[in-house]
Amino acid sequence: MDKLVLFDVDGTLLHTAGAGRRAIRAALLPELGADGPIDGVRFDGKTDPQIIRELLVAARHPEPNSDAVISAVCDRYLRLLEREFATGTRRPTVYPGVRVLLDRLEARGDTLLGLLTGNLAQGARMKLDAAGLSPDRFRIGAFGSDHHDRARLPPIAAARARRLMGRVPVGAEVIIIGDTPADMTCGSTLGVRAIGVATGRFTTDELRMAGGFEAFPDLAETERVLAAIYA
Numbered sequence: 001m002d003k004l005v006l007f008d009v010d011g012t013l014l015h016t017a018g019a020g021r022r023a024i025r026a027a028l029l030p031e032l033g034a035d036g037p038i039d040g041v042r043f044d045g046k047t048d049p050q051i052i053r054e055l056l057v058a059a060r061h062p063e064p065n066s067d068a069v070i071s072a073v074c075d076r077y078l079r080l081l082e083r084e085f086a087t088g089t090r091r092p093t094v095y096p097g098v099r100v101l102l103d104r105l106e107a108r109g110d111t112l113l114g115l116l117t118g119n120l121a122q123g124a125r126m127k128l129d130a131a132g133l134s135p136d137r138f139r140i141g142a143f144g145s146d147h148h149d150r151a152r153l154p155p156i157a158a159a160r161a162r163r164l165m166g167r168v169p170v171g172a173e174v175i176i177i178g179d180t181p182a183d184m185t186c187g188s189t190l191g192v193r194a195i196g197v198a199t200g201r202f203t204t205d206e207l208r209m210a211g212g213f214e215a216f217p218d219l220a221e222t223e224r225v226l227a228a229i230y231a
């Protein structure tokens with residue numbers, strides 16, 4: 001194993017058609033008593049604990065930084081997200097090219113797949129499962145449940161890869177694939193290579209300008225995406 005490829009989840013591998021947003025909104029209701037100002041707030045690029053804290057602040061909650069409050073909201077969110085998917089009518093959609101790209105990366109034998117996402121670890125598993133992508137294909141991960149600051153996640157992922165790679169991967173041995181400027185910048189201090197995919201809210205130009213080594217409209221151009229990963 002000499003390459004670690006870390007995928008963001010929402011906007012990169014799949015989209016949940018609002019299930020995540022509905023679950024966070026409902027999870028906050030007991031704290032806020034009524035709907036807080038959630039509609040104008042963007043979630044992409046942020047970790048779940050960060051989103052919850054920002055929404056508590058925006059709603060003038062008395063204890064927006066309380067770990068106990070945030071962790072209670074996270075627990076409710078996970079139960080509500082599970083319920084969203086349990087109905088079976090709200091399956092997340094996997095973006096074009098994702099399944100083929102994962103198959104190709106796994107087939108090489110020299111590449112470790114992982115997740116680097118603002119989702120809580122359990123939330124990421126639920127979303128992937130509901131989308132019909134086995135979470136176990138991603139053998140390591142760093143999550144919003146590990147740290148609320150996305151920029152702290154790449155070193156956590158690299159350290160966890162040691163068990164399987166025999167060493168901590170560095171620089172362009174680590175690839176981060178994501179749909180937001182935050183994905184492009186979060187590994188910059190480690191010198192990782194970020195690759196953008198414009199299936200979320202940002203264009204390929206915006207992702208390149210944010211520091212992406214390369215950016216694609218989606219992941220369906222398998223050969224070009226592989227060329228960027230192994231350049």
Ligand SMILES: [Mg+2]
Nearest residue numbers: 008010011179
């Ligand atoms: Mg994303």
